[in-house]
Amino acid sequence: MKAAVSLGDLVARGLVEAAEAPALLPVEQSFRIRLSGAMQGAIATRDDPVARQFIPSVQELDIKPDESGDPIGDEVHSPVKGLTHRYPDRVILHVTKTCEVYCRFCFRREAVGDEGHLSQDEIIAALDYVSVNPAIREVILTGGDPLVLSPRRIKDLVERIGAISTVDTLRIHTRVPVVAPERMTEALVSAFETRLTVILVLHANHAAEFTDAARAGLRAMQRAGIMLLSQSVLLRGVNDSLPALEELFREMLRCGVKPYYLHHCDLAKGVSHFRTTIADGMALMRGLRGKLAGPLIPTYVIDIAGGFGKVPITPDYVVAGATPGEWRITDWRGGVHDYRDPHCTTDAQSVQTILQKA
Incomplete structure (x- = not known):
């Protein structure tokens, strides 16, 4: 089709x-x-x-005042075109603006959607930056979706990254194995043959996304020695219930994918109807304990608006404010930031409602 x-x-x-x-x-x-x-x-x-x-x-x-075209601050940390250097030991390389699907909650919706990829000259400039910064140990391919590139282009890119002696790890963030499994060809899998440790982070949010073709493609990546992790977004009306999350994470593990991150929905423009409250997300995570074994439970995280990075939603980093729906979030450097839920109605009763959805 x-x-x-x-x-x-x-x-x-x-x-x-x-x-x-x-x-x-x-x-x-x-x-x-x-x-x-x-x-x-x-x-x-x-x-x-x-x-x-x-x-x-x-x-x-319906665009809310706190929503942004760059909610996680990619541009703030971009030393050269196509590159984000937010943390000392890793960089994100935005190799394309194209995806096989356009998710309506996309946190890069202001940047993705145009046809086209980074040019060879732009890739060389980005990797030159990596090569002269030996503290960088990992290159993360994203976009868009890097697996929309041809196997030939992917192979060339992997070889260029592998030639940088100080880089140990290559990570790929993608939806392709579930949304376009026909792309998971032998040529694509073999494009990742390299000295680097290769990690594929699958983006999927509901068990119904997994088809037989998706399962076969993921198993092929696993047989090739590629580590498989996942990244999901907590979305109101999609997976904000214990049964939905439980089945999603069980389906992932059946495919050889370790649930890695469950993201609180970002403050992208026009996505407030997808956002849950932090308290409801915490309740869901508590509800999963006991239902699921440790390997099935991801870390619940939030990307702090403005480019301050990602932190776990735990008491060490996220503390309730003076009124319901207000939160104080501490970033990895120790800075403190205010956050407000889209609908500040969460209380003990609504948390119990979440837990009773099982």
Whole structure:
């Protein structure tokens, strides 16, 4: 099945009602649409947890004052084009702005969606920066989605990174194995043959995203000696219940993927309808204890707005403020930041409601 890349495609395939389309035109104009064939096949109803991740909504036009086009501060830490150097020992290389799907909660929605990749000259300049900074031990490929590149381009990039003697680890953040498993060819897997330790971080948010083809592709990566971790986003109406998270993490481990991070939803523009409260996220994490063995439980984290980095949502870093929905978050350097939930109604009763969803 071909990818749906417009409102017209979504209407033609019964994923959007024709009467809804005019109201959604401004949404399409602000953030493009792309829904892969695999994910179209995974959608059971127009409002199920898979559909909600990819079908545009007029709620995206509701932009809150605290939402930003660069919610995690990539630009603040960009020494050369395409590179983010936030932590001393690792850098993010944004090799492309293209994805196989465009998630409606994307924290880089202001940056991704354009066709095109970093040029060879831009990649060389970025890796020159890495090579003269020996404290950098890991290069993280992201975008967009780095696995939209051809196996030939990926192989060339892996070889260039592997030639930097001070780099030990290559990490790839991607949705491709679940949303476009047809790309998981032998040529793609073999492109990662290198002296480096290779880690693939799979982005997936609901068990229904995993097809037989996805499972086969992930197992092929595992057989090639690639470490498989996951990154999920806690999303209201998608996976904000104990049964949904439990089945997601069990499905991941069945595919050889270790649940690694559960992200609190970022302050990207127009995504407040996806955001849960921090207290509800904490309640869900408490509820998973005892239900799941240790290897199945990820770390619940938040990326602090403004480029201050990622921290676990634990009492060491996140403390409730004076009123419900207000939080004080300490970054990895010791700085303290204020955060406010989108809907400040969480109290002991709503936390109990979350726990009773099991």
